Structure formats: C-alpha cells, structure tokens
Amino acid sequence: MRRNEILATISVDCVIFGYYENELSVLVRKEQVPYNDEIIEEWKLPGNHVRRDEDINATAARILKEQTGLEGIFVKQFWIFSAPDRLRRRPQDFEWVKPRLLDERVLTVGFYSLINIASIDNSKLIDVAKWINAYEISQLMFDHNEIFDEALKKLRYDLLHEPLIFELLPEKFTLTQMQNVYEVVFDTTYDKRNFRRKINKMPYLIQLDEIQTGVSHKPARYYSFDRDIYEKNRSERFDFRV
Amino acid sequence: MRRNEILATISVDCVIFGYYENELSVLVRKEQVPYNDEIIEEWKLPGNHVRRDEDINATAARILKEQTGLEGIFVKQFWIFSAPDRLRRRPQDFEWVKPRLLDERVLTVGFYSLINIASIDNSKLIDVAKWINAYEISQLMFDHNEIFDEALKKLRYDLLHEPLIFELLPEKFTLTQMQNVYEVVFDTTYDKRNFRRKINKMPYLIQLDEIQTGVSHKPARYYSFDRDIYEKNRSERFDFRV
Numbered sequence A, B: 001m002r003r004n005e006i007l008a009t010i011s012v013d014c015v016i017f018g019y020y021e022n023e024l025s026v027l028v029r030k031e032q033v034p035y036n037d038e039i040i041e042e043w044k045l046p047g048n049h050v051r052r053d054e055d056i057n058a059t060a061a062r063i064l065k066e067q068t069g070l071e072g073i074f075v076k077q078f079w080i081f082s083a084p085d086r087l088r089r090r091p092q093d094f095e096w097v098k099p100r101l102l103d104e105r106v107l108t109v110g111f112y113s114l115i116n117i118a119s120i121d122n123s124k125l126i127d128v129a130k131w132i133n134a135y136e137i138s139q140l141m142f143d144h145n146e147i148f149d150e151a152l153k154k155l156r157y158d159l160l161h162e163p164l165i166f167e168l169l170p171e172k173f174t175l176t177q178m179q180n181v182y183e184v185v186f187d188t189t190y191d192k193r194n195f196r197r198k199i200n201k202m203p204y205l206i207q208l209d210e211i212q213t214g215v216s217h218k219p220a221r222y223y224s225f226d227r228d229i230y231e232k233n234r235s236e237r238f239d240f241r242v
Helices: A056-068 A091-100 A144-161 A163-168 A175-186 A192-199 A227-233 B056-068 B091-100 B144-161 B163-168 B175-186 B192-199 B227-233
Strands: A006-020 A023-035 A038-044 A047-051 A075-081 A107-116 A129-133 A205-211 A221-225 B006-020 B023-035 B038-044 B047-051 B075-081 B107-116 B129-133 B205-211 B221-225
Touching: A006 A056, A006 A144, A006 A175, A006 B006, A023 A056, A023 A091, A023 A175, A038 A091, A047 A056, A056 A075, A056 A107, A075 A144, A075 B075, A107 A144, A107 A163, A144 A163, A144 A175, A163 A175, A175 A192, A175 A221, B006 B056, B006 B144, B006 B175, B023 B056, B023 B091, B023 B175, B038 B091, B047 B056, B056 B075, B056 B107, B075 B144, B107 B144, B107 B163, B144 B163, B144 B175, B163 B175, B175 B192, B175 B221
Parallel strands: A006 A107, B006 B107
Antiparallel strands: A006 A023, A006 A047, A023 A038, A023 A129, A075 A107, A205 A221, B006 B023, B006 B047, B023 B038, B023 B129, B075 B107, B205 B221
C-alpha cells in the first residue's frame, strides 16, 4: 500500500459485537506499544484508514475481512468521532501511532457489526485478535472506549426499532433463547410473563409446528422470524417512543 | 483562512429544514457556475470544509452561523457520504469545485437542522441563500439531492422516536397546529379522530387552562410539551417498531 493511496485524515473503526451462549462480546486486537523503555500490551478496536478508491462501507468490509476472515457480515456506520485531540488522550497512544500517520489529525467513522459467534469460523481470526466480554472492557487505546460505549447505545436503540435481534439467533429458536439475547444485550433480566406478553404482539414471530428434541427439560416450541410479515406491518407512527 | 488550516478531504453539508405556515422548506444557496462558455446558476446545500482545530459539530454550527446568521440551532449528524465519484456526477459541478479543492476526494458529513422559521430573523440570511419548498427541489450540485433525501428520511425517523416535533411548534400550540406539522413533514393527511387518539397517548402533552383568542372559528385549547414527564416516561421496549 503506497502512502498516497490512503486518505490521511479519515479512518474507520469497527465495534464487532459477538453473541455466544448468553454472553455479549466485542472483538479487540493487541498492539505492542513502546512506553517508558518498555514494550507494553495495549488493546484497540480493529480499524484502518480509508483508501482513496473506497467508500467507507467498503473500508469497513475490508477491515472485517482482514481481521476476522469474515465476509458478507452486517455492518452499519453509526457516528463520526472528530475531537481534534482524539489520538492524544494518553502519551503512549500517540507515541505508538505517530510513525504510522501521514497527518496527526484523523477523524474516524464508527461502524458496528453483529455476529452470532456460533455461526462463524473463529479459526479465521488473526492471532492478535480476541473476543472479550462487552461488560468487562478495560482501557482501550485512543477514544476507543468512547466509540464502544456509543456503539452499544446505538446497538440497543436499533434493536428496539429494527429486527436486528434475529441476526443473533439461529433460524429456529425458542422464546427462552430470544429472552436470553435481549437480557444479555440490555444487561438486565426480564420477568418471563411480561416478556412473553410483549413478544406476543409481534405478528412477524411465527410459531413453528416443531418442538425441541434431546433436552432434559420440558421441550420448548420453536419460532422463526418472518421478514415478509414484518415488512408488510411496518408503518409510520406518532408516538415517537417514550 | 490559510489552505493548510482545513482538512482537505473532509467537509460538512447541512440540510436546514424550516417550517412556516404549513410548508416544509430547505435552505439552499446559489452559485455562479461557468459551463460551456456561459455562467449558469446552480444551487447547493450550505457546506464547508472541516477546519483543523474543529470537531465536526463546530463545523456545522459555523456553517449555520456564516450562512444564516443563526446561532444555537439544533444540528445533528446523520450520515457520511463517501462515494469516490461524488463530486463528479456532472461535469459542470466538478469544473466549478476543482479550483477550490486541495484534494479531489472529499467525504462529507451530512447534518440536518430544524427551524421554526417564524422564530428567526430571516434578514440575517446571506443574499445568495433562499428557502425552497422541500417537495419541489430541483437538481442540486454534486450528490446534494441524495443528501437531502437521506436527511428527510432521517428527520422522519427521528420525529417518530424523539420529541423533535416541538422544535417546530410554538411554546403553546393547538392540536390542529400539531397535526399540520406532522402532515407537512410526512407529506400526508391524517384523519382528525385517529390523530387525536394517538396524541392522547402522549402523557407529556399537557392541556393548558387557556384557549385561543381573536379567531373567527371556535377557539381551540392550547397545549404544551412537558420535557420532564417525557424524560421520566422514557423506557426501553421490545417492539422495535413495526
């Protein structure tokens, strides 16, 4: 990559959320950072500069491919982080990034992505990448904690307004599985009866003629999401959500 | 402004929506564009480059101030437009912009803004700016029609989810005024009874002990928006809106 092939002042950073067995994770990558005559390990979100011939969605897809081996994953831009001092929050961050920069001012476009970890091949992850629990994130480099916090807020907002939850569920799922995903993403617990009452108002949630097999408890019924019914029922409303 | 004081590849473009007497408008500005040995008039959204010492919100506020004289207006980033060919959609656009550019690749951050035109001093508008009906926009320069279309979509989405509608209403308003704003923004008409039924579900809409005076029709009651009640009633829900 020749240096003039990238846009010096624009990057993309990706918050890749993963769900697996009642845990919400986020993918971070390790960097070796020289600081005070030592090499310390620091973690950051996967990111990269925008290339001259790319739109930013292509940049996000490329970062995902390069760092996770994954293609065709849902990605969504959610905010631009543009504080002039964003690379200089801690001296070690700036020391590390400085030789990599063409310009000391870089705006970054935050993308988030949503993966059902059970459905992917984790062996494709690059070896400096790892999944960490989304609720146990330590200090990341630059403004990456802020980017993560905003991504989580946006993920929750979007989950309440779009049928994104089904990205995290298998094709057929039980209502308990569905409740678990909501509980993990919103970091809370719901009363089972209240939850089912709300769920019952979703006309696009289809009860299948099929129940679990091979479970030790009373087998639960499977459900699936019907996108056609969802699209047909979409309408504009006034209540702007309270 | 020295040329190295701006970020060459990043700009902000503003879709400033104005509401006045049952009409939704958008602010555009005129440019003199040389083309085929003539000078033609073209229209574009107000926009400018990001300065080196600014975050993008400051850029948006500056553009609003410079082009409309307005300060302290609600502005919100909504999308980044990053197609590599976005300045070259028509030859006359690129010919006009080329001498103004430090780099031929410019990403732009779209902001929208919402103004009750009755509450502002229109004499502060720069003389090449004008309000045009939002539903009668002709061809704008670059990708600015696309930016406008996305802003309108985002405005409508946000109006259904946030108490933005009150930015367009006076402190005290009648339900007919409120219905008019919704009808204009969504470019539709609502049945009065259905509309009032929906409105009645808004606990933060306060009926005042005051009615219109000096009107020829039966005077209507005034209402106001109670932000405290709104904030208290905000809660997370599951139905992700259909």
